[in-house]
Amino acid sequence: MxxxxxxxxxxxxxxxxxxxxxxxxxxxxxxxxxxxxxxxLGLILLLAVRGLSHFWPRNVMAVTSSYQGQQKPLLGEVVEQVQVSGEQLSEAGIELQGPGPFYGRSLVKQGNRDYLGSDFVWVLDEQMSDPSWPRDIVVVERLEWGNFYGQLVSVEADGEMLADATQPEQLWQAFQAQIADTLEVRKEIHGIERIEIGAINHQMERLRLRERSLQLDGQLDAAAQVELAAERAELDARYQALQSQLQSLYQSIQGASYSARLADGRVVELPVAKVVRAYQPNAMSLWQKCAMYLEKLWEFLSDEPREANTEGGIFPAMFGTVIMVLLMSIMVTPFGVVAAVYLREYARQGFITRTIRVAVNNLAGVPSIVYGVFGLGFFVYFVGGELDQLFFPAALPSPTFGTPGLMWASLTLALLTLPVVIVATEEGLARIPKSIREGSLALGATRAETLWRVVLPMASPAMMTGLILAVARAAGEVAPLMLVGVVKLAPSLPVDGNYPFLHLDQKFMHLGFHIYDVGFQSPNVEAARPLVYATALLLVILIALLNLAAVYLRNHLRERYKSLEN
Known part of the structure; x- marks a missing residue:
């Protein structure tokens, strides 16, 4: 009750x-x-749908479009469909035939920019007639001028006809064989140019700097000149041999070509050397399309960008983002922990300490571009210029560290995220009971031993929390990086096989800046739009993976030292 x-x-x-x-x-x-x-979840879903759908091989439609009484054949992929009002179309000067208030409008990727002038065209659905999806339509992805859409007519090699349209199976096989051979040769050319010739150029530059250094020190005597001349002659001989090899490789792929028919009936001849891949989407099965989708997705993750960053991959930007975040974490963690330990454990708690804490909290709210300007003025021009004067006088007037680069970008972001690490670490130190410190001191440990072996291990989860917040903010920053080291396209990665292997003075690419560049600076807006979504999704996933790794380490440390808290 x-x-x-x-x-x-x-x-x-x-x-x-x-x-x-x-x-x-x-x-x-x-x-x-x-x-x-x-x-x-909605944001991630939007990025995934808009970005990942770009790599699916869509069917190619052939239609006849009518505009102002003129009939025009059109060939391409329908990438977007929208509804527009008749009033808007009338204001734009488009003559309408139907009485409906709304009309369907399709964005068609017609490709063939070198012949048609633009990759994309908007067409009203009522102006398209006789749609068909021919199975022999070929989509050719090229190194230049974007995609090509047409019907394959013939394939030639060194002036000899290998196959023509009367033998479609043999024609397609011959075309794929020529593409495969060209890709192998291009891969070999890439290895020679980037690795072998790159290493020779690096050694030539180091030889030039050594000669300049000896000249500045007054030690460039006849014996040194003879030794340098011998080394330079050896490098020149290796370089000439590689150049001859490159010339023969380039000549081996210049003779292959293919002819294709455009939608308007024109037959054009194009080189196979510029082809990345070719496929017939209308004739592909579901499994073949899935395999092609995975292939294109892997290319996006592992290849270099091309066509003003609107085609190809984003591996250099992804690599640059990871290496910069790792360097930033290595730099910011010790400084943040040391500052927090001093403020909590050693500094006298008075007006000055409170003022420092207020200043640290205020620094966390300073706009990031301010840090970029400070990094450019202090790190790049002042510190970098002094380092060039002290350690790299032979390279002057060309700057070594007196120019934006990976190290200055990492230091700038470390300075930007330093207040976050300090505050999180100090809060973790404040949560440790005073009795634990007193117990350690009572057992005979010194204050330094208590701090190093008891207090800091127990506060390590809080340190990792600060690092997680720092990584989440630094990985997505763009404004300061535009001033201290990030570029639109870096010729090589900051890590390679040449000494000192990690080139801290080198400029690099970043996913955040890549999104800005593709989204706002690209001359081909429609082609760049899906890559903006895909790159943004990859940046979110990358930040999540870095944070998950830090969270796992934090939880591991928390479980390890939980018994001490009890």
């Missing part, structure tokens, strides 16, 4: 008592968390 009366009382309490119980705040917090989760 008492239990029933309690339930009856709880069910019939007034609204004031219900608000005082705290349940409205619980529901409000739950709703806010749900909205945030839905927003995040």
């Amino acid at each position: 008492a239990q029933q009366s309690d339930i009856y009382a709880k069910g019939h309490r007034g609204p004031i008592a219900w608000f005082r119980s705290g349940e409205p705040m619980i529901w409000l917090n739950a709703a806010a968390v749900s909205i945030c989760v839905i927003a995040v």
Whole structure:
């Protein structure tokens, strides 16, 4: 009976008592968390759908479009469909035939930019007639001028006809064989140019700097000149041999060509040397399309960009983002921990200490571009210029560290995220009970030993929390990096096989800047749009993976030192 009366009382309490119980705040917090989760999942889903669908090999449609009484054949992929009002079309000067208030409008990727002038064209659905999907339509991805759409007519090699349209199977096989041979040769050319010739150029530059250094020190005597001349002659001989090999490789792929028919009936001849891949989407099965999708997705993750970053891959940007975040983490963690330890464990708690804490908290809210300007002025021009004067005088007036590069970008972001690490670490140190410190001191440990072996290990989860927040902010920053080291296209990675292997003075690519460049600086907006979504999705996944690694390490440390807290 008492239990029933309690339930009856709880069910019939007034609204004031219900608000005082705290349940409205619980529901409000739950709703806010749900909205945030839905927003995040919706953003990721939008990026995934808009970005990953770009790599699916769509069917190619052949239609006849009519505009102002003229019939024009059109060939391409339908990449987007929208509804527009008749009023908007009338204001744009487009004559309408149907009475409907809304009309379908399709964005068709017609490719063939070198012959048609643009990759994309908007066409009203009512202006398209006789749609068909011919199985012999070929999509050719090229190193230049984007995709090519047409019908394959013939394939030649060194002036000899290998196959023509009368033998479609043999024609397609001959075309694929020529592409495969060309790709192998291009891969060999890439290895020679980037690795072997790159290493020779690196050695030639080091030889030039050594000669200049000896000249500045007054030690460039006849014996040194003879030795340098011998080394330079050996490098020149190796370089000439590689150049001859490159010339023969280039000549071996110049003779292959293919002829194709455009939608308007024109037959054009194009070189196979510029082909990345070719496929017939209308004749492909579902499994073949899935295999092609995975191939193109892997190319996006592992290849270099091309066509003003609107084609190809983003591996250099992904690599540059990871290496910069790792260097930033290595730099910011010790400085942040040392500063927090001093403020919490050693500094006298007074007006000056409180002022420093307020300053640190305020630094966390400073706009990132301010850090970029500071990094450019202090790190690049001042510190880098002094380093060039002290350690690299032979390279002057060409700067070595007196120019934006990987090290200065990492230091700038370390300075930007330093307040976050300091605050998180200091809060972790403040949560450690005083009794643990006193117990360690009572057992005979010194203050330094207590700090190093007891306090810091217990505060390590808080340090990792600060590092997680720092990584999440630094990986997505763009504004300061535009001033201190990030470029649109880097010729090589900051890590290679040449001494000193990690080139901290080299400029690099970054996913955040890549998104900005492709989205706002690209001359081909429609082609760049899906890559913006795909790159943004990859940046989110990359940040999540870095954070998950730090979270795992933090949880491991928390479980390890949980017994000490109890």
